[in-house]
Amino acid sequence: MSLVLRNAQRAVPVRRAPLRRAVCALRAALGASRFDLGLVCAGNGLMRRLNGAYRQRPEPTDVLSFPFHRVAAGELPRPRCRDEYNLGDIFLGVEYIHRQCRASGEDFDSVLAVTAAHGLCHLLGYQHNTKPEWEQMYQKEVEILEELNRLTGASLRPLTAGLF
Numbered sequence: 001m002s003l004v005l006r007n008a009q010r011a012v013p014v015r016r017a018p019l020r021r022a023v024c025a026l027r028a029a030l031g032a033s034r035f036d037l038g039l040v041c042a043g044n045g046l047m048r049r050l051n052g053a054y055r056q057r058p059e060p061t062d063v064l065s066f067p068f069h070r071v072a073a074g075e076l077p078r079p080r081c082r083d084e085y086n087l088g089d090i091f092l093g094v095e096y097i098h099r100q101c102r103a104s105g106e107d108f109d110s111v112l113a114v115t116a117a118h119g120l121c122h123l124l125g126y127q128h129n130t131k132p133e134w135e136q137m138y139q140k141e142v143e144i145l146e147e148l149n150r151l152t153g154a155s156l157r158p159l160t161a162g163l164f
Contacts, residue, residue, distance in 0.1 A: 001036045001085060003027070009043030012098040015109055016041075022113035022148060026120055027087075029147035030140075032076060037123075038089035039116065047093040060096045063115045065089070065122035073125040073136055090119035113148065114156050117141055128160065 003023060007014050019039075027033050042050075044060035052058030054066075067088040069077035079085045092115055101108045118141060126137035141158040149156055 003037050005039045007041040011043050011095045014041045023116050025148050026117050026144050029144040035085050035087040037087045040091045041094045042091045043095045062093045062097050063119045064091045065119045067123045071125040087123045
């Protein structure tokens, strides 16, 4: 269904068309194309406030996901009516991500796509609080990024390779 992409910051230029295409492809790879999704590109101030309010960590971060449904990892929501065809919202901390990319030399647009993949996995119940959870989420990220790579010719990999 629909993808609403909003750029709520002015610190970093965001190429929205490639990000939109990547997120639509990732959503399809997850089998969730029929669900609505909100994607907000946020600056450090908004990310700091959201991270403080919802995770008690008042500092900017790269991604926050707010699922509409609570599902087990790998399960799609089971909406009962049209209004429930919603995955939730992802906030990408583009200012934070941009700073990390400048420091590491990584491509900003690629890292945005990979970070969005991570956020999408969180919307579908994947977590990384324990090693088994991380392994399951990491494998799902690899799977959907391989599909995106096949479609685009890119060579994207999850950012959380060394988490555990």
